[in-house]
Amino acid sequence: MPGRSGRSTRAPGPWKPGPPFPRGNLLHLVHGAYSSRIVDSVADDLEEALDTTIAELAPWAAHDRHALTRHNLLETMAVKTLILRSIAETVAEKGAQAVPTRRFETALSALRAEREALAALGLSPLGEAQLRDAVAGAAGAEEGLAELLKRGRAARVAAGQLDEGEVS
Numbered sequence: 001m002p003g004r005s006g007r008s009t010r011a012p013g014p015w016k017p018g019p020p021f022p023r024g025n026l027l028h029l030v031h032g033a034y035s036s037r038i039v040d041s042v043a044d045d046l047e048e049a050l051d052t053t054i055a056e057l058a059p060w061a062a063h064d065r066h067a068l069t070r071h072n073l074l075e076t077m078a079v080k081t082l083i084l085r086s087i088a089e090t091v092a093e094k095g096a097q098a099v100p101t102r103r104f105e106t107a108l109s110a111l112r113a114e115r116e117a118l119a120a121l122g123l124s125p126l127g128e129a130q131l132r133d134a135v136a137g138a139a140g141a142e143e144g145l146a147e148l149l150k151r152g153r154a155a156r157v158a159a160g161q162l163d164e165g166e167v168s
Contacts (some may be wrong), residue, residue: 031086033079033106041079051072054121061105061121080110 032038050073054061060071083106090099118124157163
């Protein structure tokens with residue numbers, strides 16, 4: 001029985017190539033969130049706005065040591081943009097029940113990754129609170145030091161160790 005064994009006597013069918021598609025063909029593209037080429041093009045569009053925002057809100061994040069985190073943030077923002085656009089289009093055309101679960105999972109994953117990248121750059125609410133506390137603590141320490149110097153000077157003047165006009 002030729003068909004049952006691993007050695008079939010049938011000749012293989014002729015190889016049938018598909019239609020000749022040009023490189024970069026987008027006929028199969030649904031949303032592009034899984035295509036590195038599409039994600040990179042959207043990330044390039046978002047890069048200038050992200051750099052401006054980081055320069056305004058978090059100038060320390062522009063340092064080279066944060067380059068990988070900024071790149072990850074840019075990629076996740078691009079994936080999030082693509083996937084949310086796709087979800088919105090599908091809902092508008094066919095309704096929410098027509099959106100595949102995998103697309104919602106990808107959107108949630110992109111949102112979580114974006115939140116983690118923002119937190120790594122100190123741009124989350126917690127990071128902002130910690131930064132504000134550190135700055136307030138530094139300002140408080142500076143104020144406290146100035147107050148201590150003033151008290152010490154007043155004590156030395158009162159003890160007669162220092163004249164009023166003298167700088168210590």
